[in-house]
Amino acid sequence: MPFSSDVIELSDSDDDARAPPPSSSQLSWNSFHEELVDLCSSDDELPAPGEPAFSRGLGTAKRKRHSMSSASSRSATLDHGAVSSDEEESPKKISRKTPASGTKTTRKPRKTEEEKAEAKALKQKEAAQKKAQKAAEKADKAAQVANEKATKKTYLEANKLVIDKKKTLENMEIVFPPSLRDSELEQAFRKHTAQFNMPVSIGSTNLVRGLDVFAWRRTMTAEYDVESRAWLPVPPHVRDEDTYLVYVKVDELARWIKEEDGAKAVVRRVRSACAPRKVQIFVMVNGLMLYLRRKTGIRYTKPEIERALAALQMAEHVHLLYIDKVDDAVVRLYDLSADLGIKPYKLITRSHLPFCSDTNQKTGTSPADTWVKMLGQVHRLTSAGAEGIAEAFPTANSLFTAYEQAVDARERDRLVMGCQIKRRADGVAKERSVGQALSQVVGTVMYSADPLQLTYKAAKGGVAAGA
Numbered sequence: 390m391p392f393s394s395d396v397i398e399l400s401d402s403d404d405d406a407r408a409p410p411p412s413s414s415q416l417s418w419n420s421f422h423e424e425l426v427d428l429c430s431s432d433d434e435l436p437a438p439g440e441p442a443f444s445r446g447l448g449t450a451k452r453k454r455h456s457m458s459s460a461s462s463r464s465a466t467l468d469h470g471a472v473s474s475d476e477e478e479s480p481k482k483i484s485r486k487t488p489a490s491g492t493k494t495t496r497k498p499r500k501t502e503e504e505k506a507e508a509k510a511l512k513q514k515e516a517a518q519k520k521a522q523k524a525a526e527k528a529d530k531a532a533q534v535a536n537e538k539a540t541k542k543t544y545l546e547a548n549k550l551v552i553d554k555k556k557t558l559e560n561m562e563i564v565f566p567p568s569l570r571d572s573e574l575e576q577a578f579r580k581h582t583a584q585f586n587m588p589v590s591i592g593s594t595n596l597v598r599g600l601d602v603f604a605w606r607r608t609m610t611a612e613y614d615v616e617s618r619a620w621l622p623v624p625p626h627v628r629d630e631d632t633y634l635v636y637v638k639v640d641e642l643a644r645w646i647k648e649e650d651g652a653k654a655v656v657r658r659v660r661s662a663c664a665p666r667k668v669q670i671f672v673m674v675n676g677l678m679l680y681l682r683r684k685t686g687i688r689y690t691k692p693e694i695e696r697a698l699a700a701l702q703m704a705e706h707v708h709l710l711y712i713d714k715v716d717d718a719v720v721r722l723y724d725l726s727a728d729l730g731i732k733p734y735k736l737i738t739r740s741h742l743p744f745c746s747d748t749n750q751k752t753g754t755s756p757a758d759t760w761v762k763m764l765g766q767v768h769r770l771t772s773a774g775a776e777g778i779a780e781a782f783p784t785a786n787s788l789f790t791a792y793e794q795a796v797d798a799r800e801r802d803r804l805v806m807g808c809q810i811k812r813r814a815d816g817v818a819k820e821r822s823v824g825q826a827l828s829q830v831v832g833t834v835m836y837s838a839d840p841l842q843l844t845y846k847a848a849k850g851g852v853a854a855g856a
Contacts, residue, residue, distance in 0.1 A: 675712055802832050
């Protein structure tokens with residue numbers, strides 16, 4: 390294809406206006422411009438437009454310009470990344486506060502050796518005080534814990550169920566009359582009760598002039614509280630028991646009987662000496678049986694003596710004991726001391742646990758036998774009486790239903806009265822019926838809503854049949 394051979398001349402004149410310096414955005418174009426200048430300044434002839442060589446030249450120029458532009462971009466990116474990493478890795482400057490202009494910094498004066506020693510001693514004193522305070526607090530806490538443990542232990546010991554009367558003797562003290570000091574009776578009694586640690590003492594004076602009177606004292610370590618229904622520990626103290634025993638020989642008793650109201654006057658003198666307390670009096674007669682066996686030297690016959698003693702017992706409500714030997718007197722005094730020791734626990738058992746007066750309860754062989762044994766736990770009700778009530782009311786439901794249907798308290802007290810009892814407590818066949826007093830006891834135990842009601846007082850108005 391024909392083309393023009395005219396050559397375009399580039400002017401080298403200095404008169405032409407100079408182009409401004411290239412900016413960063415024109416870097417690639419300037420590079421390409423320089424390349425064009427190099428191509429144009431070559432001595433070789435340029436291919437004519439339209440020829441294949443001309444087209445290849447243009448492609449080569451474009452590729453060079455693109456590669457140079459890419460290289461320039463990568464260089465700029467690397468430079469920016471380097472600057473960023475340097476900025477991140479460079480440590481932060483720490484700003485220090487400088488005193489304001491015109492101000493002076495003053496240092497504290499150094500302490501002297503005496504001041505240092507005084508400060509050290511003060512610190513040691515404070516540390517010792519803190520240590521002593523901690524030790525005192527620790528000791529107080531330990532003492533409080535020990536006191537709580539001791540109080541709990543004392544409370545549990547006081548509320549143990551006492552069923553063995555022998556264990557109560559160590560708190561029961563018997564006081565012998567002065568006339569029996571170093572007597573055979575005192576020595577025998579001390580020997581008999583030594584194994585139970587029972588204290589024995591001799592009175593300094595007679596309670597009643599001219600009479601040998603035994604007395605008892607109890608060491609109290611707990612008192613029963615009715616509201617809480619528990620024994621509360623108290624500081625140990627000695628309390629006089631309201632029981633006394635008059636020891637008399639049969640010859641002296643005969644002299645009392647001879648005088649008008651002689652025996653009664655003796656008992657009244659004892660009561661007067663114990664006033665205003667209400668006391669229980671025993672009279673122990675030594676040698677009565679041997680006296681009645683005599684054939685000579687008898688002032689009164691057996692019926693006369695028995696009549697006089699019965700009158701004394703009914704008029705003054707005293708209890709009579711008869712002995713013929715020292716061993717009999719020792720056994721009587723021991724039994725009486727043990728009964729007095731267990732008495733408070735027995736009263737509480739009957740008062741507040743009337744359904745469980747016997748701590749050794751037996752299991753029935755059948756429901757009917759169990760019901761009979763349950764009824765047998767009622768105070769003063771024998772097994773024969775329980776069988777009679779169970780025959781009329783074969784189940785607990787039938788008895789409670791009858792109590793529910795009763796019109797008033799009087800009818801409930803008489804509900805089981807008339808139930809047949811076929812034998813006595815000793816097994817001898819004897820038919821009789823449950824009395825009103827025993828029926829009242831059964832009604833109180835089975836139906837009373839007051840847990841503190843004393844059931845044993847219900848039968849005070851009469852003698853309970855079947856007891």
